[in-house]
Amino acid sequence: DVKVTQSxxxxxxxxxxxxxxxxxxxxxxxxxxxxxxxxxxxxxxxYFSYDVKMKEKGDIPEGYSxxxxxxxxxxxxxxxxxxxxxSMYLCAxxxxxxxxxxxxxxGAGTRLSVL
Amino acid sequence: AQSVSxxxxxxxxxxxxxxxxxxxxxYGGTVNLFWYVQYPGQHLQLLLKYFSGDPxxxxxxxxxxxxxxSKFSFNLRKPSVQWSDTAEYFCAVxxxxxxxxxxxGAGTRLFVKA
Numbered sequence: 001d002v003k004v005t006q007s008x009x010x011x012x013x014x015x016x017x018x019x020x021x022x023x024x025x026x027x028x029x030x031x032x033x034x035x036x037x038x039x040x041x042x043x044x045x046x047y048f049s050y051d052v053k054m055k056e057k058g059d060i061p062e063g064y065s066x067x068x069x070x071x072x073x074x075x076x077x078x079x080x081x082x083x084x085x086x087s088m089y090l091c092a093x094x095x096x097x098x099x100x101x102x103x104x105x106x107g108a109g110t111r112l113s114v115l
Numbered sequence: 116a117q118s119v120s121x122x123x124x125x126x127x128x129x130x131x132x133x134x135x136x137x138x139x140x141x142y143g144g145t146v147n148l149f150w151y152v153q154y155p156g157q158h159l160q161l162l163l164k165y166f167s168g169d170p171x172x173x174x175x176x177x178x179x180x181x182x183x184x185s186k187f188s189f190n191l192r193k194p195s196v197q198w199s200d201t202a203e204y205f206c207a208v209x210x211x212x213x214x215x216x217x218x219x220g221a222g223t224r225l226f227v228k229a
Binding site: 004035040041042043044045048058090092102103104106107108109 | 119121124147149151157158159160161164166205209216217219220221222
């Protein structure tokens, strides 16, 4: 079974803090994704990466950055957390096959509260 | 731009009732279609998928979905729901638009009364 592990289930941070969310996958997948999940808005893509050190902006990249130094690890960084970044953050991975590569495997999520 | 619309945000059913959740997308090219499910306290996971072939696809736990290309729809169905189907359901569409990007719908919360 594919396992996508997010380092924290719950985080509480203060406005202005730098926040790191970590994600590790164990299936040697090329692609990794960060989404935020908000009620009524579904999943919105923040950033994704299709290879080590490669990254692409998603639909809502403002206020976020990412890092992928190793294939299995994809980090989401909030440079200066703000209250409107309070949300559930989901990490996902997929392989690069043209068929199977479209199936994403998700972590359990990190619920971040910014006070 | 691509978009995915789920018709209902909240659905409440009694056990044994039939379920149909609507999903429409806006993209004219070749698409791959998915339904994901998130049970309370659990990971989002794949329920079923359509890539090609028979437009009626079957997934886990008795769910099925029908791809109707002319209607840009991929509705999810189950003839008889159970209390354990209580979850949030997301429709998702993947199409090549300069990169393989998946767009998710807003989700439908299903509550099944025992």
